[in-house]
Amino acid sequence: MEDLAEQLATSFSVTKSDNTTAASHPRLAQYKSKEDRSGLQEERRRSRLQNQKQKRLDFANYARRLAENDWEEEEPDDSEEMDTLEERKHKNYYANQLMLSEWLVDVPSDFEQEWLMVFCPTGKRNLVVASKGRTAAYTKSGYCIKRFHSNLPGGNRSSSRTISQYTILDCVYDEVSKTYYILDVMCWGGHPVYDCDTEFRFYWLQCKIQENTEVTKVSKLNPIKFEALPYYVCEKTNLQEVLANPMPFQTKLDGLLFYHKKTHYTLGSTPLVGWLKAWMVPEIINIPVPESIMASKPPGAKFRPPSQSMDTSSTVKIADTKREEQQDVAIMEKKEIS
Incomplete structure (x- = not known):
């Protein structure tokens, strides 16, 4: 049933985002890019960083509504027509709540100074919400595929003594190991961090997991464990070293996520989060990787130079x-x- 829900959620997704990971990398020879976008990604990064400084959203109230599924008093957007009562009743507020990456097409000029890398395991991307004594997992399209107890703040009756105890996480679920690997944190214990930069969110998440080690162990109140994925600075010598070491998880590696240190948690696709398959690293970032990683390269896959992406x-x-x-x-x- 979970697989069916996931397939339905993804099969109807339509996107026109630049460098979307739903398509092949724009520089792959077998993929026809509509235009040469070399350099444009850098411009959009600068624009996004500038625009986020001007946004002032009430993230505390937003996180509370998401945690409690309380949208009755939601104020309509002035730029759109007010939804009818029936439309709002059937609206899926849990859809499109995750920050999504783009293909890393050109390496940022501040890559080694201002970017962080996270290994992403193979699994299902989920929004995890712990509130009112239960924990729920949603697909990217907002379908609830799992409800369970957890030791996350707000995730079971003993940990939700107050209504303010709720947690919202961006995770990848591995069915084999029954583990939620945490990519990012949006709220922990009723404290939203949407508008905090990546460097702080990652550090804060690691601290919270160390303070609440019971979430990393399987128990009656925590049948599915949670693990925070480590992050690494993007100095090329450091990346080469960590790529040569064993992965920080037992499941198969899916790819590499690159986060700008200053980006806030943004809903939807953003050029401030880049994505590469590990075998693409030598071509795009120009650092070697072990033969075991290059063995995952699809037969015949070949990159074009940026100038030939037309x-x-x-x-x-x-x-x-x-x-x-x-x-x-x-x-x-x-x-x-x-």
Whole structure:
């Protein structure tokens, strides 16, 4: 049933996001990119960092509503028409609540100074909400696929003595090990950190897990364990070293996530979080990786240089334009002769 819900949730997703990970990497030879976007990703990063400084949202109230599923007093957006009562009744407020990555197309100029890397295990991406004595897991599209008890603040009756005890996490679930690997934290114990930068969120998460080690162990009140994924600075020598070491989890590696240190937790796709398969690292970041990682490279996968990321349709358009120019010149010459 969980697999069916996940398939339904993903099969109807439509996105026009730049460098979306739902498609192949724009520089793969077998993938036709619509245009040469080399350099544009860097511009969008700067724009996003600037825009987030101007946003002032009530994250405390937002996190409370998400935790308690209380949207009755939600104020409508002035830019949109007010939803009818029936529409709001069936609206899925748990959809699109995760921060999603883009393909890392060009390496940021401040990559070694301002970026952090996290190994991402293979599994199902879930929004985990612990509140009112229970814990629920939702797919990216907002479908609730699991309810259980946990030792997260608010996750079981003994840990939710007050209504303010709730936790919201961004996780990857591995079915084999029955483990939620925590990628990021949005709220812990009623304290939202959406508008805190990545460096603080990651550090705070590690501290909270160390203070609440019972969440990392299987028990009657915590049947599924939680583990916070470690993070690493993106100095190339450091990345080369950690890639050569064993993974921080037993499950299979899915890929690498790169977070800008200053980005807030942003809902939806953002260029401030990059994504690469591990075998892409030598080509994109220009550092070697072990042969065991390169063995996961699909047969025939080959990258184009950024300047060649233009697709065939663009080349045809240029050829048509030149042909039209040549025809115009020929017509003008014929008129002059006559």
